[in-house]
Amino acid sequence: MNFLKRQTIQAQQNSRSSALSRRTFLQAVSAGGGLLLGSGFLIGSASVAAADKSIAAASTTAADAPVFNAFLKITPDSKVTMIVKHLDMGQGVSTGLTSLVAEELDASWEQMQWEFAPADNHRYNNLFWGPTQGTGGSSSIANSWMQLREAGAAARAMLVAAAAAEWKVPAEEIRVSNGIISHGTRSSNFGAFAAKASLLPVPQKPAVKDPKDFQLIGKTIPRKDSNEKTSGKAIYTQDIQLPGMLTALVAYPPQVFGKVKKVNAAKAKASPGVVAVVEFPRGVAVVAENFWAAKKARELLKIEWDLSACETRSSDELFKACHDAASKTGISVKNAGDAIAALAKAKQVIEAKYELPYVTHAAIEPINCVVKVEKNSCELWFACQMPTIDQQQVAAATGIKPEHVKINTLYAGGSFGRRACPSDYVVDAANIAKQIPGRAVKMLWTREDEILNARYRPMAVHHIRGAVSSRGKVVAWQHHAVAQAILRGTPFEGFIQGEVDGTVAEGIEDMHYTIPNLQVQATEIPIKVSTLWWRSVGHSGNAFVVETFIDQLAKAANKDPVVFRRKLLADTPRALGVLNLAAEKSAWGNSLPEGVARGIAVHKSFGTWVAQVAEVRVKDDGSFKVERVVCAVDCGVAVNPDVIRAQMEGGIGMGLSAALGEAITLKKGVVEQSNFHNYPLLRIDAMPKVEVHIVPSAEMPSGVGEPGLPPIAGAVANALFAATGKPLTKLPLGNKV
Amino acid sequence: MISLTINGKKRKLDMDPNTPLLWVLRDKLHMTGTKLGCGMALCGACTVHMNGSPVRSCSLPISAAEGAKIETIEGINSPAFQAVQQAWRELDVVQCGYCQSGQIMSATALLQTNKNPTDADIDTAMSGNLCRCATYHRIRGAIHQAADKLGGKA
Numbered sequence: 001m002n003f004l005k006r007q008t009i010q011a012q013q014n015s016r017s018s019a020l021s022r023r024t025f026l027q028a029v030s031a032g033g034g035l036l037l038g039s040g041f042l043i044g045s046a047s048v049a050a051a052d053k054s055i056a057a058a059s060t061t062a063a064d065a066p067v068f069n070a071f072l073k074i075t076p077d078s079k080v081t082m083i084v085k086h087l088d089m090g091q092g093v094s095t096g097l098t099s100l101v102a103e104e105l106d107a108s109w110e111q112m113q114w115e116f117a118p119a120d121n122h123r124y125n126n127l128f129w130g131p132t133q134g135t136g137g138s139s140s141i142a143n144s145w146m147q148l149r150e151a152g153a154a155a156r157a158m159l160v161a162a163a164a165a166e167w168k169v170p171a172e173e174i175r176v177s178n179g180i181i182s183h184g185t186r187s188s189n190f191g192a193f194a195a196k197a198s199l200l201p202v203p204q205k206p207a208v209k210d211p212k213d214f215q216l217i218g219k220t221i222p223r224k225d226s227n228e229k230t231s232g233k234a235i236y237t238q239d240i241q242l243p244g245m246l247t248a249l250v251a252y253p254p255q256v257f258g259k260v261k262k263v264n265a266a267k268a269k270a271s272p273g274v275v276a277v278v279e280f281p282r283g284v285a286v287v288a289e290n291f292w293a294a295k296k297a298r299e300l301l302k303i304e305w306d307l308s309a310c311e312t313r314s315s316d317e318l319f320k321a322c323h324d325a326a327s328k329t330g331i332s333v334k335n336a337g338d339a340i341a342a343l344a345k346a347k348q349v350i351e352a353k354y355e356l357p358y359v360t361h362a363a364i365e366p367i368n369c370v371v372k373v374e375k376n377s378c379e380l381w382f383a384c385q386m387p388t389i390d391q392q393q394v395a396a397a398t399g400i401k402p403e404h405v406k407i408n409t410l411y412a413g414g415s416f417g418r419r420a421c422p423s424d425y426v427v428d429a430a431n432i433a434k435q436i437p438g439r440a441v442k443m444l445w446t447r448e449d450e451i452l453n454a455r456y457r458p459m460a461v462h463h464i465r466g467a468v469s470s471r472g473k474v475v476a477w478q479h480h481a482v483a484q485a486i487l488r489g490t491p492f493e494g495f496i497q498g499e500v501d502g503t504v505a506e507g508i509e510d511m512h513y514t515i516p517n518l519q520v521q522a523t524e525i526p527i528k529v530s531t532l533w534w535r536s537v538g539h540s541g542n543a544f545v546v547e548t549f550i551d552q553l554a555k556a557a558n559k560d561p562v563v564f565r566r567k568l569l570a571d572t573p574r575a576l577g578v579l580n581l582a583a584e585k586s587a588w589g590n591s592l593p594e595g596v597a598r599g600i601a602v603h604k605s606f607g608t609w610v611a612q613v614a615e616v617r618v619k620d621d622g623s624f625k626v627e628r629v630v631c632a633v634d635c636g637v638a639v640n641p642d643v644i645r646a647q648m649e650g651g652i653g654m655g656l657s658a659a660l661g662e663a664i665t666l667k668k669g670v671v672e673q674s675n676f677h678n679y680p681l682l683r684i685d686a687m688p689k690v691e692v693h694i695v696p697s698a699e700m701p702s703g704v705g706e707p708g709l710p711p712i713a714g715a716v717a718n719a720l721f722a723a724t725g726k727p728l729t730k731l732p733l734g735n736k737v
Numbered sequence: 738m739i740s741l742t743i744n745g746k747k748r749k750l751d752m753d754p755n756t757p758l759l760w761v762l763r764d765k766l767h768m769t770g771t772k773l774g775c776g777m778a779l780c781g782a783c784t785v786h787m788n789g790s791p792v793r794s795c796s797l798p799i800s801a802a803e804g805a806k807i808e809t810i811e812g813i814n815s816p817a818f819q820a821v822q823q824a825w826r827e828l829d830v831v832q833c834g835y836c837q838s839g840q841i842m843s844a845t846a847l848l849q850t851n852k853n854p855t856d857a858d859i860d861t862a863m864s865g866n867l868c869r870c871a872t873y874h875r876i877r878g879a880i881h882q883a884a885d886k887l888g889g890k891a
Contacts, residue, residue: 090833229834232770232810239769290764413835447775653871676779685860687873
């Protein structure tokens with residue numbers, strides 16, 4: 001979702017009216033009132049109230065101001081609770097964000113705990129997104145970096161000031177280390193001063209540490225969520241238990257954009273344990289005392305669907321439509337030099353046509369949401385990825401004021417983008433629950449519901465022509481990317497800048513290679529299938545296209561792929577840095593065992609550079625196995641090296657899964673996949689050994705949740721290209737060459 | 738009426754005998770550590786032990802568990818489980834964590850029968866457990882570490 005970031009930054013630079021329209025567009029609302037927190041002293045709570053007032057006075061800047069005072073509370077037992085404004089879906093933000101506060105507070109890691117923030121678009125907004133609270137675009141650490149360090153530093157200064165007053169000594173002489181405040185022979189824990197400190201004014205620009213003094217940042221510290229996630233105690237949406245809670249299963253139309261024509265629910269209603277059968281705009285819900293009762297009753301529903309607005313084409317027809325579009329002129333998104341003229345003059349032109357399929361998120365926790373609607377209020381429990389947008393949409397669906405829609409965020413059992421989706425499952429759950437007021441309703445999707453109602457990474461077609469000089473440089477690159485837009489027709493459509501959705505050609509128009517004649521065109525193709533950002537969004541497929549085409553050009557130039565890239569990356573030191581590190585650590589150039597080949601790919605996404613070298617064993621029968629991946633990453637300051645390694649490992653595994661075997665296909669408009677037997681995910685036996693190397697850096701930290709994914713498909717395909725001499729231009733690759 | 742033992746406690750269940758064990762655990766007994774992932778025994782998120790062996794509770798009707806001893810993540814406490822859990826924590830295997838109860842139950846079952854598994858043994862024993870976060874690399878490492886810790890005494 002880097003376009004959100006781009007849009008926000010641009011909006012910040014634009015006029016006041018632009019910022020206001022963005023605000024109106026998002027219909028962002030203030031949760032207002034007090035914080036919905038547990039007991040403990042919220043540091044600087046008086047200032048939070050003051051900030052609320054200034055925002056209520058319609059300031060256009062206050063919403064983007066750091067509200068560091070809303071991020072931690074300290075209880076008399078010296079437990080420090082960090083308020084986490086982002087969703088932890090496995091990427092480790094509960095650990096990472098907490099460590100930023102703990103670092104500047106000089107707390108011990110053991111005394112730190114955390115909880116998810118409530119929905120609040122000016123206190124807990126994503127600073128890259130304006131007044132919107134949400135998680136995505138690998139932005140959690142990056143947008144919070146100074147905000148949370150300052151929050152920790154401010155709280156530390158207030159504790160010190162309270163201790164100085166009590167002990168009657170100068171504040172400058174007080175030391176804080178590992179959760180202990182001390183002066184000479186006197187010492188105290190945080191708890192003893194928490195109450196007094198919380199009443200002091202909040203320093204507006206507290207001094208933060210020199211990075212050389214970091215005790216936690218850059219160190220390997222344990223994750224905060226390991227214990228509960230290894231004992232079955234972590235609570236996900238699926239696990240919520242509330243008094244009188246009911247379970248809802250939905251009969252959705254067999255195709256998205258289908259509608260209910262006629263329902264006969266008599267048998268379902270009579271089924272044991274069924275409380276109600278309710279219709280809502282997207283389907284029919286069976287609400288029952290438990291899952292099994294709901295599931296059995298759902299099978300008894302008789303529904304006629306109106307599918308007149310649904311897609312009717314099959315995947316091969318859709319690819320043909322994409323190729324037809326790609327062979328025509330598209331919308332120019334980048335035009336440097338004159339690629340057409342340079343290609344006309346070239347001795348040899350390399351051409352390639354790519355096909356990338358729809359893929360789906362398939363988090364192991366299927367989509368779910370718990371909602372309880374009362375007369376004038378509503379409460380939700382779920383893994384909420386865009387709290388203030390979901391709050392607004394639930395308000396619209398139920399007629400309840402947004403400030404009376406309370407969201408309790410829980411761990412996500414994976415998301416990969418799926419839970420950041422307006423007008424979708426959360427609204428469905430609210431539409432069901434409002435018909436059974438006063439009862440909590442847990443809407444569950446089965447795996448089949450989830451794959452049917454998935455929002456896929458768009459399918460895409462790319463046509464490329466390129467040429468190299470006799471000295472081994474790329475002289476021209478002409479590229480036409482065709483894909484379905486992600487944002488078109490959604491509440492986020494206003495984020496599309498220019499004529500074409502930026503996700504179609506991201507990672508291509510801004511590729512880091514120096515190419516004098518580069519023409520990139522993009523075309524949106526309308527298909528009646530729901531799409532969404534899938535981990536790393538457009539980069540997920542576009543990196544494969546660019547990196548494999550680079551290897552085709554390298555071969556045409558008779559150059560080694562690493563040597564070839566080095567020349568093209570001479571002006572991009574951080575790209576060169578990861579390229580060289582991955583090459584060095586993989587012993588690029590050294591001989592490999594018989595039957596093993598290497599491939600490399602380098603890609604930047606979300607501000608982070610990643611290079612990966614894949615070692616692939618190809619057997620005589622053409623079957624192959626990825627045995628080892630060496631990964632180099634430059635994400636600026638490495639806040640938590642072990643979490644970075646984990647995210648690279650995970651990105652490689654998920655990217656490899658898609659590269660090898662994932663595809664959603666349509667037959668006459670109907671999705672052909674339904675569960676893991678026909679939508680296979682990577683299993684442990686196909687997982688390579690992974691080595692991750694982090695480039696030391698003092699740059700601002702950038703994200704790691706997504707950037708590990710884009711290079712792997714290209715690295716594997718390039719290894720296979722090296723082994724067979726046959727370029728690969730279609731995903732998934734399958735298990736044979 | 739179906740009788741079985743769950744985490745050491747005898748239970749008599751007066752329910753539809755086709756009800757999968759998973760929903761007895763989750764909806765009736767409120768033991769939510771065992772998860773739904775696919776409902777077709779394809780992902781392993783619902784793995785529990787039946788008489789010491791790993792089974793997929795989402796597809797196991799309670800009628801097939803008559804008289805059986807069931808152990809879940811909430812109740813299991815064998816030396817192998819303790820070593821696995823500790824190794825999982827030391828290596829910070831988890832990411833989203835949703836599949837990890839099932840992963841841990843499968844890994845425990847492996848170490849209860851194979852004291853010193855090779856990578857290939859691990860891949861075979863664990864290939865029924867999907868992890869979309871792809872923590873597989875660390876799962877392998879953690880199982881080796883747990884095996885070392887047990888020192889062949891599993």
